[in-house]
Amino acid sequence: MTAIQFINLRLPERPQQLAGLKVEDGRFVSDFSPGASPETVDLAGHLVLPGLIETHIHLDKACIMDRCRLSEGTLEEAVSSTSQAKAGFTESDVYQRGARILEQAITQGTTHMRTHVELDPGIGLTGFHAIRRLQKDYAWAIGLEICVFPQEGLLNNPGTEALLCEALESGATVLGGCPYMDSDPLGQIRRLFELARHYDCDLDLHLDFDLNPEGMTIPEVIRCTCEYGWQHRVTIGHVTKLSALPSETFLETALALADAGVQVTALPATDLFLTGRDASHNVPRGVAPLPKLHECGVTCSLSTNNVGNPFTPFGDASLIRQANLLANVCHLGTPAELARCLAWVSEESARMIRLPDYGLAPGCHADFLVVDVRTPAHVISELGQPLMGFKAGRQTFERSPAMLLRP
Structure with missing residues (x-):
């Protein structure tokens, strides 16, 4: 049984607070099964959105x-x-x-x-x-x-x-x-x-x-x-x-x-x-x-x-x-x-399109992206670029933020 937990993230409905998400067998869960020893991924305070x-x-x-x-x-x-x-x-x-x-x-x-x-x-x-x-x-x-x-x-x-x-x-x-x-x-x-x-x-x-x-x-x-x-x-x-x-x-x-x-x-x-x-x-x-x-x-x-x-x-x-x-x-x-x-x-x-089990709630498919912005509105106003994405809880890509090279 594959289990993973994502910590230090922000959710769309309450972006001011840090939260966590848990994934088991490709879906979000409210808690892991007894005995599970999940991998942990720290998302460094970034906003998480459904795919x-x-x-x-x-x-x-x-x-x-x-x-x-x-x-x-x-x-x-x-x-x-x-x-x-x-x-x-x-x-x-x-x-x-x-x-x-x-x-x-x-x-x-x-x-x-x-x-x-x-x-x-x-x-x-x-x-x-x-x-x-x-x-x-x-x-x-x-x-x-x-x-x-x-x-x-x-x-x-x-x-x-x-x-x-x-x-x-x-x-x-x-x-x-x-x-x-x-x-x-x-x-x-x-x-x-x-x-x-x-x-x-x-x-x-x-x-x-x-x-x-x-x-x-x-x-x-x-x-x-x-x-x-x-x-x-x-x-x-x-x-x-x-x-x-x-x-x-x-x-x-x-x-x-x-x-x-x-x-x-x-x-x-x-x-x-x-x-x-x-x-x-x-x-x-x-x-x-x-x-x-x-x-x-x-x-x-x-x-x-x-x-x-x-x-x-x-x-x-x-x-x-x-x-x-x-x-x-x-x-x-x-x-x-x-x-x-x-x-x-x-x-x-x-x-x-009548896509079932969509979102970030328990039971939904763990398809999501991580964006370096503060709120859902800022995703649009600031053209927030996704930093990473996940399909069924498996990471599919990663993008490094731009870095200034100061003299």
């Missing part, structure tokens, strides 16, 4: 800027350029690029990740097979959940549905969608719900990704969620149209999302980079307004989306950096607001 959770990222198309064109910076260009690059993807290529981002994420404190993987007749299952290998090879440090989706259309792209079904029968656990790329957006939404019911899987959809308040597909997602009884099993990402709605329409939509249990993920780096490019002045921010959605009772998260491709030609897989970015965009600065930003990459994200 961060990436709810929406694309490992299969990361780090491809050297093969893509970037001149207009639009969503259309990003889709087209990435599609052309995707034609040359191999399993080894996807694996190596995905591993690079996974390793960055691990050292940024991420212990669980949902990655979206594109399937279509052109790429087939190449990306999926690579991500399945990554899922196995990096399980020692990060839990990897696979969401397969039709980036280039479903109803207008024959053969895609069969690939989605094959992947769902071979290890994928979430079904995604991209209705705005389909010849029949509402038809794609309805078909995805039918497939989700058949495979008993959650849905995670790219949705309403522009700043035109007209033509929202959110109402159809809400309707289908209620019709199929899929409450709290549906997430919609981007939904930048929400930022363009008049106040009354937004409030009505947000309350409807909350009532239906439809969850929202904001992707600030990508959404800021791609939207608002046609404005000559007063450029809109174009990010789903998470604070207002939260106030209306919507479960929210924020995430990275892309790293090093035409959708987002930068990034380091740091969820803390993404949370800091969202705080700037949404004018969040009080300790409570900053702590909420942290929650949107931790406990709120765990609720969104």
Whole structure:
């Protein structure tokens, strides 16, 4: 029986006091079994947080800027350029690029990740097979959940549905969608719900990704969620149209999302980079307004989306950096607001993806990170870098703080 105790640490709910945590067989416990002789680790007064959770990222198309064109910076260009690059993807290529981002994420404190993987007749299952290998090879440090989706259309792209079904029968656990790329957006939404019911899987959809308040597909997602009884099993990402709605329409939509249990993920780096490019002045921010959605009772998260491709030609897989970015965009600065930003990459994200046994309480998986800051709010305001991380109580990385070399 493996036992370990961590001493001289600070917990999020009472950071002013030193505390301890005990781990046995990969889980936090209130006390060790009789006779246990645990190893002791002194965390020197640092703050401990449950592991961060990436709810929406694309490992299969990361780090491809050297093969893509970037001149207009639009969503259309990003889709087209990435599609052309995707034609040359191999399993080894996807694996190596995905591993690079996974390793960055691990050292940024991420212990669980949902990655979206594109399937279509052109790429087939190449990306999926690579991500399945990554899922196995990096399980020692990060839990990897696979969401397969039709980036280039479903109803207008024959053969895609069969690939989605094959992947769902071979290890994928979430079904995604991209209705705005389909010849029949509402038809794609309805078909995805039918497939989700058949495979008993959650849905995670790219949705309403522009700043035109007209033509929202959110109402159809809400309707289908209620019709199929899929409450709290549906997430919609981007939904930048929400930022363009008049106040009354937004409030009505947000309350409807909350009532239906439809969850929202904001992707600030990508959404800021791609939207608002046609404005000559007063450029809109174009990010789903998470604070207002939260106030209306919507479960929210924020995430990275892309790293090093035409959708987002930068990034380091740091969820803390993404949370800091969202705080700037949404004018969040009080300790409570900053702590909420942290929650949107931790406990709120765990609720969104229905991750069991998450946290620092007895019985939870001992997945956590150690940060050299005073409070949860300071993690966001000071861009606190994780010093070390643990998966199931086993240390996965260590980072030494910078040192001044005074003369």
